Amino acid sequence: MTDFLLELRSEEIPARMQAGARENLAKLFAAELAKAGLSAGEIVTYAGPRRLALIAKGLPSATEAVSEEVKGPRASAPPQALEGFLRKTGLTREQLTERDGVLFAITERLGRATAEVLAEAIPAIVRAFPWPKSMRWGAESASTESMRWVRPLHAIVALFGGDVVPFEIAGITSGNVTRGHRFHAPAEIVLTGADTYVEQLRAAKVLVDQDERAAIIRARAAALAAEAGLELVEDEGLVAENAGLTEWPVPLLGRFDEAYLDVPPEVIQLTARVNQKYFVCRSADGKLANAFVCTANIEASDGGAKIVEGNGKVLAARLSDARFFYETDLKTKLDDLRPKLEKIVFHEKLGTVADKVERVAKLARWLVEEGIVTESPSRRREGLGEGRAPSDVASGTVPPPSQFQVNDAPHRSGHAGGMTDLKLASGGGELADLAERAAYLAKADLVTGMVGEFPELQGLMGGYYAAAQGEDPRVAEAVRDHYKPVGQGDDVPTAPVTVAVALAERLHTLAAFFEAGIEPTGSKDPFALRRAALGTLQLILTNGLRFRLRRVFEIVLANNRYGQTYLTEEPTLGKLLDFFADRLKVQQREAGVRHDLIDAVFALGGEDDLVRLLARVRALQAFVTTDDGTNLLAGYKRAANILKKEGVEGDQGWNAPTYTPEPAEADLIAALDAAEPKAAEAVQAEDFEAAMAALASLRAPIDRFFDDVTVNDADPAKRAARLALLARVRAAVHMVADFSRIEG
């Protein structure tokens, strides 16, 4: 068994491509070996700025001999058949072997030397290597067919054991010579083999193993910060990137002028990270310190003094620029940026960002005035199961959309024109004003200098600028946080103003795109509508927001009216609600809720108060794992199966039997008489645990009924009455969930 070493030495490979290149190299190499019937004991890959390397351990010296057999005609076949076969195989009659009256052509393919296989495999891999971007170079590039690589490729080392595997690719001849660190050890090094590769290069100031470089950066950067009495702000992305930019990483700590700490800390961190690839540090009080850690690629002769000084200057210039943007932005009120928003197209079918802002602001106000978002969302959560459902507030009749569209009075708790007949849980008042104001300002920072420079600071800068121009802190907070949550696991806002803006924006976006006929399909979701729906769900569930999704979307759609591609509401509404149901299922499944339980609740249909829907799912989940639950499920299934077999669907209507029921039958009727109103009342009160407890009282009577009573009685009246009784059981259980969807 022999080891193989491959090193592809080039000009600097982008850091972000190195991990993928290692993966591809290992994959392609294994595939080429497999084609020849070879496999390595282990394949290790290394990547750094100037070299991509692979070590394959434990390769045999040759592939195994293979004997190939081709079946020919029977020995007794006519001569034409034989001639044809001889032509095809290129053999003579004497070279064929006869077995059981049939002729065979047998070719022995000798094993090939592994080195020979490699000499063909490596050029094939290099030529077909899938770099995300590749280029041509040099005199060879006079033809566009010349070889491509990520950057100019300079040399290839290919050693099988201690011997060079000879091949040539586009003028580069494989060999055993490499070079060390660009500045510390530029001379040629003759490599002796795979086992000494890492150490030979270490001696030439090159750490070939990216993991070793990452470990050094991680440890040394943290140690430097600690020595300075600070704490490093950890950043694995930066560790990997710096490991991809260095062959001999030397972290160094520097300082910048404390005066720059006036600039928001997020800006400093982002500038340091994105533009300069520096780590930042915190002081003991948790605040950002005026220190950075850069990673040099050399051991400088002066210990790095010049390098630290230089990097410090660059950072100062960057921060000076950031401060320039910050201070310039602060000179303009967010309100005054509106004309610029009018110039940004939100979507060609959906108008400008300014249009969108206006709609979202109205919607945010409406969400508050309708009592969907209130001062204290947490009270809403407690309200669950305590009688009157607050959702009734928002589930009344649908008002004419024009009410919402045209209303521009500053305070509308009175709702002239009958927006809804129901008394509002909250009049809106200050909260509505704040929500509208926050939504109005929320997108202004998109046209500030700072967000232009660093798009990822959207929201955050708006929050700073809103606070600076004296907005209510709740407004500033909403401007800052309304993009949250950006995904599963992100913080979900709970401050009412923020919730109103965040929810309004998502509802608006979803409705607008669906109305324009733009929906996610398969893996394509260019406007991140799935994420918007998930964010909506997180906002609703975290804050216990009670409303009928259908009705709110009716209002939102009516409010949007972009006009250009106006679809009738119904298909759009239906699609939106289906889309939400799907997202909710996905979200709950990911959260570990049994999908059959979700289906059981969804199968009831018509439920679009998501908080209530999930309360039901939760109660069901708790219930089905109890003995009562398991037994009730078993009884239900038995009943449902009989009904299915007999073709009894839906509620049969119920009349008391005309005959004297058997005791078990009478018991079940009595139990239903008792349980049904209890369960119904509990469902009404959204106390699903109580509803299930009421249903659990049916368990024993159902069991006894099946033990003692024959459903399929000879008397058609009895049979019909008993089937109707079972249908009543089924209907009672369906008050809580469609148990037929539950597995087990």
Added chain:
Amino acid sequence: MILTLHDYWSERGCVILQPYDMEMGAGTFHPATTLRALGPDSWNAAFVQPCRRPTDGRYGENPNRLQHYYQYQVILKPSPADLQDLYLGSLAAIGVDMAKHDIRFVEDDWESPTLGAWGLGWEVWCDGMEVTQFTYFQQMGGYDMKPVAGELTYGLERLAMYIQDVDNVYDLRFNDAGVSYGDVFLENEKQMSTWNFEVADTETLFDAFRKAAAECERCLEAKLPIPAYEQAIKASHTFNLLQARGVISVAERQAYMGRVRDLAKGACGAWMEKNGWAA
């Protein structure tokens, strides 16, 4: 420093040219780069080019951002195999001590949407500061490079700050007689930033853009690629000024850039045709 670079690259076979006498955003726009990069002929040149980037103006308040500065440009076609070493040699020649300074090649894919050009390469960092743009052109004016040219663009002020060890560009010593970069250019930066951002008459600029575009097309019709290219440069700079004035919306921006690109591509195409080169 310029003289050292001239000597260095001249010794390595480059013709030493003078700056092009038009306003442009980068040395790449110099016809000695754009047009000469096309076609099969070998071409090696080095020159200084003043650059104007109206949106980079900071009223003289930023220590290293300027709306007018100097680039040192080297173009080598085909790109030599030892281009990185040649480049590092030039840094050593102007006094960068690579035992003390951290030189790094950091990915930076270059693309000029207004020239219909792109290439792969790096920004070269010296202690974290970008001092050179190093690019292997792959396409110019929409045409594949056959062969590929290597382009080095040195930021002269930044390198000078290194070598002179000053923190602020305006503190650079222009000569040994006490004249600083600020003495020469600070007032210019202040006034030009004000003009670029606040004063320039946008109607005049829009008009200039239209006229340059029309003139470019006339030249193309007359099969005169060089004057056509000059008009494309003019349109490009006028567009940059309009950008600085903030009067071009995001949607319009694409349209204007597309217009400039079409002009530049037209000039490159006419140049190829004039020389009888196949695409």
